[in-house]
Structures are given as structure tokens and as C-alpha cells.
Amino acid sequence: MSSAIIETNGLTRSYGDICALKPLDLLVPEGEWLSVMGHSGSGKSTLMNLVGGLDRPTSGTLRVGGEELLALNEDGLARFRREFVGIIFQQHHLVPYLTAVENVMMAQYFHSVPDEAEARHALERVGLGHRLKNRPGELSGGEQQRVCIARAIINSPKLLLGDEPTGNLDNKSTVMVMELLKELRAEERFTVIMVTHNQEVAAWGDRTIHLDDGVLVREDRLKVEGKAG
């Protein structure tokens, strides 16, 4: 088994009196596709935000890619997010007045320096070579999500986080996006953590964990590699 990219021990996150994530011990091997399922308010997004360095735990330890995130200051966390993590949101969060290629270049800019040729190539890889100069408003939901994927992988992250990335998409687009992620993962060998409500989407992963009220209640390891459609 490959080494763990994520390792948590007694990881908790509370907001005042509300405990969104109760002590959680979790090990994610490098290269795994982990699906996280649960009802609304079960702690899925909280877990993803903690792992992605977007939030800080209340207690416990959280080691991602060999770095103890609790020990990092704000600058260290920003560097961690910039160089280690790629995130795909349900709501896309694309800049509406920038073209597809410019949206991808913006991620390059915050990482290091923009490189248009590389950004074009990334969009071509996600099948949007013909939509480079279109703004988000001129793209379908599936196409916008593919721009998000190109933006998320442009800086070669070791960890790709998806927070309901197919939540807004129809079945056809969902399958297209998941197949694309599968291909990219095979090429780039990044680890995927996918938060979803959808059983079919979760089935694309190697393993699924179920959270309920901040507690890990069940874990399913898939015997057959995920498929859909």
C-alpha cells in the first residue's frame, strides 16, 4: 500500500457550541479516490475545508502531504493551498468577465506566473479547445465545470478536492466530468477527495466514507473500479 497523503487523529471542528466534526481518525493513501457521503450538515464540507487548508481544526492532528497543517501560519497555509491543492466547487466560482483561458491563467498567476500556451493546453485536455475565448456566461454548466477542472489541475496539485462538483449538472454532463477526472487522475496520479450526495458519483471512487452528524459511521471499499452511466 502506498504511503498516506492524509492522516488525521482525533480531528475535530467546532463552531461555538456546535461540533461539526467529531474526533475523526482517517488515513488516505496517496493516489486514492475517496468519496465522502452524508446528509446536509453531516460534516462533509467541514472535512474538505480542513483537509484543503481552507479552515483550521479545533483540536486533533491533521497531516497532509507530510505537512502538519496546524503548525503552518497563514502564509504557510496559503503556500500549501497554492502548491498542493486543487479545488472544484459546485458553484464553479469562475470570474464572469474573463474568458475560459484567462480564468485558468488566473490560477497560474496566483501560483507563479501565467503561461497562456499551457493554459490553452489544459483546456484542450478537458475538451474545450474550441471554447478558449468564451466567457463563463457563454458556456454550459458542464463546460464551466470542465474549465474549473482545468483551473484546478493547472498547477499540478497532489490533492484534488471536489465539493459536489456535479451537483448542478445533468446526468450526461456528470458522466462526462467524472470520466474526465478519471482520465486526468490516471495521467497525473493525484489523490481525489470528492464530497457528494450522489451514490452514483460516489461509486467512481476507490472508497466511500459516510459521515453522520460529524461522525464517521460507515466505510465502503469498492471491489470493482467505479463506473457510471
Added chain:
Amino acid sequence: MAILYKLIPHLLSWLGILLVLLRGFPVRRTVVTVTGISGFLLGVAGALLLFRAFQGATPFWIIKSSLGVGFLCLWGVSVATVYCSTGRGAMLLWGERFATGSLSAGAVTGITAIVAGAVSACKIPGADGNALAYMALVLSACALTGLAPLLEKLLPASFKVSPSGMLATLVALLLFSSSSILRLDLFSPLSMKVMKGIHDFVHQFMESILIPDHLFVRPVVWKYIGFLFGKEVGFWGGIVIWFTPAILIALAIHFERLPSVAHIRQGAQRRRLLAAAIRERRYRLFIPALALLIFAAAAYQSSFPSVEYWDPKPLPVTATPSGEIIIPKRGEVDLEDGKLHKYIFKQGEREARFFVLMNPAGELTVDLDACAICKPDGYGQAEGTVICYYCKTLIPLETVGKPGGCNPVPVPFAERGEGVVIDSMTLINSWGATVKATVRAKEGAK
């Protein structure tokens, strides 16, 4: 206490020099500290010896020459840096090797410290009788040398010093230090040389050769030609020469080639290396930018010196019926006190300004309050010199009374009994001829 106050700019420059050297030679801290303080003390002692060994302007000339040589070196290095930025690897390697050696650290620190010490010592008037002031200077410099390594550690790590940037800052700090001493200031003489160079060119080329009697040039055209004779052109010409080396170094750094990353396959890694190189290059721009600021401060200090000139209001004098102006040596003022005493003589609508001064050799001189070159803005006296207000040329007191250049135009006189006797017609005519010759050309510029 007053002298300590006057030494503040020099001590600040010294601290700046140490900080730049410590950051420029990070693995030679001991060499920089020990050579620095030794050189500074040597510079102070050397200046004292110079003042004892030579009279008049010679010690200042020697120290000023070393500053001039430093500025010329900076010009050479800045041009070489631009050349290197075109990708001459051999020169870059040579420069890097030079920059890290202990011999170069000692040499650069030693030379800079000697000049800094000598310049600081020049601020203290008189080589004798100021032992306390010298002691205060030396002790302050020692304390700052001890403090500098601690302060240097507080500077951000991104504060990078390239060899050329270091030289630019060191020269800028030395020139800033010297710009508060009239006889060591380089910027005003530089501006003056530019102005006079243009003046000579225009005069020789246009007036003397092409249009000897101004047959074709109307007064309105002279207004524009006159602009070239003005001190503003000298000032801006001086500014260009003053700032160019630091600007060249900044441009060389800005346009420096980035390392080749084409062999790196992963785009993100390639861009990360490029970004790091760009960031590092940007940080190295800070030092030439700082040098530019210090050069600007030096030019400002030179153009608006905080020196109080001795500039008495001209006393009106009259002529006797036989046309003689008689000024008693010890009347209202003491003509033999070594100070400049100004007078104004009016005859009808004509007038002439002149001054009487006893030079250090004990000889009285009578001169027009104007020279043969500049507009008659007059002279002031400070720090063993008289200064032309128009072109800021310093004239050592020893040479006052001798004609030529920007020296005040001498006026024939006689010492009779207890007075100085000047022929009023000679004075008026001399003033008229001088002012007529100089004002005509300068009018366009003013």
C-alpha cells in the same frame, strides 16, 4: 554638541555603508566589520595629516578627487553591468567570484571606509583644537560599527545586494555624506561643468564661428539660445550624469535574462522556478532604487545647502570730487578681519557692486561682486571659500583677487594711509563691461 549634530548625516551614511557591505558580503562579516572600523579610523587620521601637511584647498582636492574617482568607477561598472546583462557569462562569473572573495570584501570595505572617515573628518573645522569633536566622531563610528551587524540581521531576507547595486549604494552614500560639505560637494561642480561646457560650445561654435556679429540672429532667437547658457540646463545635465549609473544598473537587473527552464517537463514546476527567478530579480532592484533616492538626496543637499553664507548687505559709498572712493580699513567695518565686505557705488543711473576681502596671505583685494562668466548674482563666503551664487563655484580665498574663470573680477586699487582707494570711473566701467558681457547671454535663461 553642535558639531555632533552636524556629524549626524555622516554617521548615518557610515551606518548605511556598513549595512550594505554586511549584506553584500554575507559570509565575510568579520572582514567587513574589522576592515570597516580600521579604514574609518585611518580615513580620519589621514584627513588630519593632510590638513597638517598641506595648506588651503589641497586636502579637500585630494579627498574630492577620490570621490570623483569612485563616481567614475560607478559609471564604468554600470556600463559593464549593462554589457553583462546581454548574457556574457564569463563576465558574470568573474563578477560573482569577485563579489564573494574575502580579499574583495576587505578591499571594497577598506577603501569605502577610508573615504567615509576622511569625508566625515572634513566636517570638523580646524585640525587643531577640536580633539573632542574628533573623539566624538571616532567613538560614534565605533559604536555604529558594533551596532551594524545586529541591525543587519533585522533586515528582511529579501533585501538582496548585487555587486553593482552595492557599489552604486556605497558611492551614493559617500556622495550624500560629502554633499553637506561645500568643498567636497561634487554635484554643483558637475552642474557647473555641464553649463560651462554648453556655454563654451554655443559661444565658440555659434557666436564666434558661424554668426560673429549676430547679423542673422534676432533678439527673440537669442532668448532660446540663451536658455542653453542658463544654470537650469547645467542642473538638468548634471542630474542626468548623476543618476545615469544607478538607472543603468537598475535597467540591467530588470532586463537580466531569466534562467532556462525549458528542460523541466512539468508546467507548474517550470513556472514556479520562473516566478522565483523573477521575484529574486525584483528584490535585487531595491538596492539601485535606494541608490537613486540617496543620489537625489545628495543632489538636493548640494542644491540647497544648509550652509549659512556670510553675505553682508552692500554698504553705499560715494566718490570724492576727484573721483576716488576711499574706504577706511578700520571704519564702520574692519577690512582686515578676513571677511567679505560688500559695497555699492552709484553714479547717476549707473551702479557697481564690489567687495573688499583680506586673503589668507594677508593681502587686501578689491573685486567686483560679479565674474566674467555668470550673471552678476554675487558672492557669499563660507568654509574658507567664496561661492558664486549663480553657478555655485567655490573659489578658495587664496585665489580671490586673481582674474579668470568664475573668480570675481579684480579691481585696481591702492592702499593709502589707513584706507583703500579705488578709482570710481574704473570701477563703474569695469562693472559695466562685465555685466554687459554676461547678462546678454543669460537673459534668455532667466
